[in-house]
Amino acid sequence: MENFDVIIIGGSYAGLSAAMTLGRSLRNVLVIDSGLPCNRQTPHSHNFLTRDGETPKAIATIAKEQVLQYPTVQFIEGIATNAQRLENGFEITTKTQQSFTAKKLIIASGIHDIHPDIKGFSESWGISVIHCPYCHGYEFRHQQTAIMANGERAAHLAMLVRNLTNQLTILSNGPAAFETDQLEKFGKHNISIIENKITTIQHVNGQVQHLVFEDGSIQPFDAVYAAIPFVQHSDIPSQLECELTEQGHIKTDSFQKTSVPDVFACGDSASPMRSVANAVYTGNMAGSMINAELCRELF
Known part of the structure; x- marks a missing residue:
């Protein structure tokens, strides 16, 4: 000792x-x-x-x-x-x-x-599935961006990320939980909400290409902010x-x-x-x- x-x-x-x-x-x-x-x-x-x-x-x-x-x-x-x-x-x-x-x-x-049970999430974490606009946001400026979060956390991230891109979508990964004033701000800034659950992140060496949802739909994205x-x-x-x-x-x-x-x-x-x-x-x-x-x- x-x-x-x-x-x-x-x-x-x-x-x-x-x-x-x-x-x-x-x-x-x-x-x-x-x-x-x-x-x-x-x-x-x-x-x-x-x-x-x-x-x-x-x-x-x-x-x-x-x-x-x-x-x-x-x-x-x-x-x-x-x-x-x-x-x-x-x-x-x-x-x-x-x-x-x-x-x-x-x-x-x-x-x-704690990573969600979404295929491709772990392989993309820290590369193009990211946590912080100050650490990573500049590199994905003006690109097709998603926020994987719900409620107050999603609203807070949306405010920050909207400063970096006007191509922004919130993925609530289930029923959305937002206040009326939050929804009004999303509408004002053309921020859409997808409630379908995510099943797969299609990527190339951690670089996001598309997200696949439970209903079979596919959406292209370049970056995903994830509050986990x-x-x-x-x-x-x-x-x-x-x-x-x-x-x-x-x-x-x-x-x-x-x-x-x-x-x-x-x-x-x-x-x-x-x-x-x-x-x-x-x-x-x-x-x-x-x-x-x-x-x-x-x-």
């Missing part, structure tokens, strides 16, 4: 950002990462200064190389499966039964998207009884502190803003605030 100041569960952008901040403060840090980031299928990352258009893997590789220049930071590939509260910290055990202890924890393990459910990627937050938001993110304050003392969370685990920029920012904040706590305890 090895002891650290901080263990970071998850070594993508948020976790690496926190590790850099802590490494620069001479903290002994262990990053445990599964090597399976949720954006591994996405061809290009956007809206992040100096790296716009890079592959997610390229950004993460550069980040890891830079973080590991700090000698007090260690990185292992593995899956943290168990967390136990100790008198003065935590014990984390991995899938391979390695055990480590630390005074503080950062959860940066992200979320796991998710769960936390790691069981550690539930084991530690971290409070979650109504949407399912780990609840944090403005300093990335969770409801559990000495546990912080950052990145997609703790925010609906799924972007590299936000992950880096929240990781930096979590690392800074943990270092401040450690300084305060020893000063």
